[in-house]
Amino acid sequence: MSKVASIEIEGKSFELPLVVGSENEIGIDIKKLRAETGAVTFDPGYKNTGACESAITFLNGEEGVLRYRGYTIEELAAKADFLEVTYLLIFGELPTQEQLQKFNEDILQHSQVDEGMKKIVNSFPKSTHPMGALASVTSALTAFHPETLNVETEDEMYDAIVKILAKFPTLAAWTLRRKNGEELTDRDPALGYVESLLKLMFGKTGESYEPDAIVTNALDKLLILHADHEQNCSTSTVRIVGSSQASLFSSVSAGISALWGPLHGGANQAVIEMLEQIKADGGDTTKYIDKAKDKKDPFRLMGFGHRVYKNFDPRARIIKKSADEVLDQLGVEDPVLEIAKGLEKTALEDQYFIDRKLYPNVDFYSGIIYKAMGIPTDMFTVMFAVGRLPGWIAQWREMRLKKEPIGRPRQIYVGENKREFKAIENR
Ligand code: CMC
Numbered sequence: 331m332s333k334v335a336s337i338e339i340e341g342k343s344f345e346l347p348l349v350v351g352s353e354n355e356i357g358i359d360i361k362k363l364r365a366e367t368g369a370v371t372f373d374p375g376y377k378n379t380g381a382c383e384s385a386i387t388f389l390n391g392e393e394g395v396l397r398y399r400g401y402t403i404e405e406l407a408a409k410a411d412f413l414e415v416t417y418l419l420i421f422g423e424l425p426t427q428e429q430l431q432k433f434n435e436d437i438l439q440h441s442q443v444d445e446g447m448k449k450i451v452n453s454f455p456k457s458t459h460p461m462g463a464l465a466s467v468t469s470a471l472t473a474f475h476p477e478t479l480n481v482e483t484e485d486e487m488y489d490a491i492v493k494i495l496a497k498f499p500t501l502a503a504w505t506l507r508r509k510n511g512e513e514l515t516d517r518d519p520a521l522g523y524v525e526s527l528l529k530l531m532f533g534k535t536g537e538s539y540e541p542d543a544i545v546t547n548a549l550d551k552l553l554i555l556h557a558d559h560e561q562n563c564s565t566s567t568v569r570i571v572g573s574s575q576a577s578l579f580s581s582v583s584a585g586i587s588a589l590w591g592p593l594h595g596g597a598n599q600a601v602i603e604m605l606e607q608i609k610a611d612g613g614d615t616t617k618y619i620d621k622a623k624d625k626k627d628p629f630r631l632m633g634f635g636h637r638v639y640k641n642f643d644p645r646a647r648i649i650k651k652s653a654d655e656v657l658d659q660l661g662v663e664d665p666v667l668e669i670a671k672g673l674e675k676t677a678l679e680d681q682y683f684i685d686r687k688l689y690p691n692v693d694f695y696s697g698i699i700y701k702a703m704g705i706p707t708d709m710f711t712v713m714f715a716v717g718r719l720p721g722w723i724a725q726w727r728e729m730r731l732k733k734e735p736i737g738r739p740r741q742i743y744v745g746e747n748k749r750e751f752k753a754i755e756n757r
Pocket of ligand 1: 559562592593594595597622623629630631632633634635636637638686688691692693
């Protein structure tokens with residue numbers, strides 16, 4: 331294959347080098363395009379733009395493939411736990427027993443969250459959306475850890491990484507405790523990373539708490555499935571904010587805000603709200619399929635479609651099976667699961683969805699599992715953020731180690747040309 335691409339602009343031809351990834355994905359290297367031709371590329375939503383070279387996550391949307399550091403999502407969900415996957419994503423290899431133990435101990439050592447942070451969380455109104463609170467307190471954490479602001483060496487990065495991994499589940503759980511008007515508790519060091527998150531969310535002061543093994547396993551798996559997804563909206567946000575050398579905590583805070591939107595992580599909340607609405611409306615799925623197809627109606631089938639997956643979302647397959655198992659094991663009968671299955675079946679047979687390659691995504695079934703675990707709807711996206719944290723960290727670290735330049739896209743200006751200022755009395 332030729333290693334260059336040629337383009338012609340206004341009769342003049344130019345050659346652009348190609349970059350080829352380890353899975354033979356091809357990119358056209360346009361770094362010198364503007365300098366040599368005066369033109370820039372135009373790609374709203376970055377649908378065809380490779381923003382970086384990355385060795386973390388590979389996905390092939392046509393074939394429904396997702397791998398972290400070369401390992402398939404199916405194998406990791408079945409055989410690894412969330413902390414192992416966290417280590418793998420950030421440092422590139424599965425940890426040995428010793429490495430995992432040290433990682434776990436380093437996280438435990440920093441799990442205490444400062445008392446001043448409790449005051450901040452308690453100052454939020456109980457009605458605050460947990461994602462807004464989480465973004466704010468993650469950024470506020472920099473005030474208590476100024477040593478994490480200007481990291482240069484790998485050791486300094488490691489210190490910032492274990493600190494945020496240690497404190498994030500507590501902060502996430504506190505957004506729920508604040509909402510419920512409960513005392514803000516600290517991590518139980520006797521419990522594992524995921525078990526302790528459950529206790530932080532659901533433990534009652536003065537009462538003992540035994541995390542349910544089924545719930546712990548299901549949550550562990552959900553966190554693994556959400557742990558990274560290459561250059562999605564929140565991850566690109568983390569990388570672009572971090573590229574200005576803003577701190578890890580503030581870059582993650584920006585990622586949380588990006589994740590909150592209903593077209594991204596907020597979809598898991600929107601799916602359950604949609605399913606509940608269909609149930610309350612008599613359970614007629616066809617009516618909602620028709621609404622989703624009607625271009626005059628802003629309604630979209632939440633949990634359907636994906637920017638990259640155009641065949642199936644491998645995470646959705648794993649989750650659908652898991653939803654069945656978890657509800658069965660917990661003895662929960664949720665009519666919303668039946669509505670979801672009916673909706674999926676009707677949509678998959680409908681020409682509109684077939685033509686546009688719209689399939690259920692990871693969040694179509696995740697909300698059903700969260701609901702069965704007793705997690706309130708507006709906490710679903712917070713769970714997604716806990717899962718995505720290792721991915722954000724891994725991508726931030728990769729970007730910093732490669733010393734990537736500051737992210738700063740160009741634009742095509744379509745506004746007014748130069749004009750004279752008009753005094754206010756003449757307008
Ligand atoms: N319901 C109805 N129509 C849809 C949907 C949907 N959920 N998704 C896409 N379409 C249609 C869209 O109207 C367009 O039709 P047309 O070509 O006739 O104008 C066509 O499909 C292509 O859509 P698009 O908006 O150009 O596709 P995109 O790649 O820009 O958007 C998406 C991807 C995920 C934002 C979109 O599919 C969507 O809004 N889905 C619902 C929200 C959702 O479930 N988001 C979670 C994504 S997975 C979790 C995560 O990683 O964040």
